Amino acid sequence: MPPTPPASGPDPHPGPGPRLSRRRLLQLGLALPLPMALAACDDGPAGGPAGPTTAARATTAAGAAGTLAPTPACDDGDDPTLAQTEGPYFTPNSPERASLLEAGMGGRRLVVAGTVLTTDCRPVRRALLDFWQADDAGRYDNQGYRLRGHQFSDAKGGWRLETVVPGLYTGRTRHIHVKVQARNQPVLTTQLYFPGEPANQRDGLFRPDLQVAQRDHAGARQAQFAFVLDR
Numbered sequence: 001m002p003p004t005p006p007a008s009g010p011d012p013h014p015g016p017g018p019r020l021s022r023r024r025l026l027q028l029g030l031a032l033p034l035p036m037a038l039a040a041c042d043d044g045p046a047g048g049p050a051g052p053t054t055a056a057r058a059t060t061a062a063g064a065a066g067t068l069a070p071t072p073a074c075d076d077g078d079d080p081t082l083a084q085t086e087g088p089y090f091t092p093n094s095p096e097r098a099s100l101l102e103a104g105m106g107g108r109r110l111v112v113a114g115t116v117l118t119t120d121c122r123p124v125r126r127a128l129l130d131f132w133q134a135d136d137a138g139r140y141d142n143q144g145y146r147l148r149g150h151q152f153s154d155a156k157g158g159w160r161l162e163t164v165v166p167g168l169y170t171g172r173t174r175h176i177h178v179k180v181q182a183r184n185q186p187v188l189t190t191q192l193y194f195p196g197e198p199a200n201q202r203d204g205l206f207r208p209d210l211q212v213a214q215r216d217h218a219g220a221r222q223a224q225f226a227f228v229l230d231r
């Protein structure tokens with residue numbers, strides 16, 4: 001795990017931020033496609049305009065292919081994201097980078113974007129997100145940092161990862177490992193999954209609540225997920 005966000009500079013967690021009522025979020029979560037629902041989670045006062053940064057990112061993630069189906073986030077009864085095993089292939093001190101792509105890397109391009117939220121749907125800024133995954137052939141780099149990297153959520157809790165769709169390996173469906181940590185808070189270790197994978201039902205670790213919302217478009221995959229931290 002890389003170090004927690006630096007303590008210098010403006011406090012990244014200065015206290016309660018803008019929020020919507022749960023009732024309002026329920027309405028939005030049920031009524032809007034995912035990009036707009038995510039944007040609604042970190043916009044201004046109730047009824048105010050959506051925050052442009054996250055809204056723009058969500059729109060980018062959804063792309064021209066259309067909107068995505070809702071995933072559990074702030075419209076699921078405020079449950080925190082499920083924790084899952086770290087597995088045997090975590091390597092600490094990954095490089096800070098939002099793109100894991102490297103020249104010559106095989107596999108279908110994948111962009112996963114989303115937010116980090118509290119259980120009452122407040123954005124978590126400067127949350128650490130440390131991703132690691134297998135390559136297109138199902139292999140982990142256990143000597144170096146290929147397909148490993150960490151980043152920090154932005155002021156609206158937003159994050160964006162550029163990578164490739166992970167390959168299959170024995171006993172596992174496609175998945176991406178991640179550790180998510182708000183400053184000075186416990187680490188959430190979990191895994192993200194992809195809908196429609198035949199191996200999902202054969203993988204004892206697979207959980208539907210950890211599936212991304214996704215679209216395949218122009219040979220690439222665009223996906224979204226909102227992490228909800230219990231804090």
Ligand SMILES: [Fe+2]
Nearest residue numbers: 087172175177
């Ligand atoms: Fe794994």
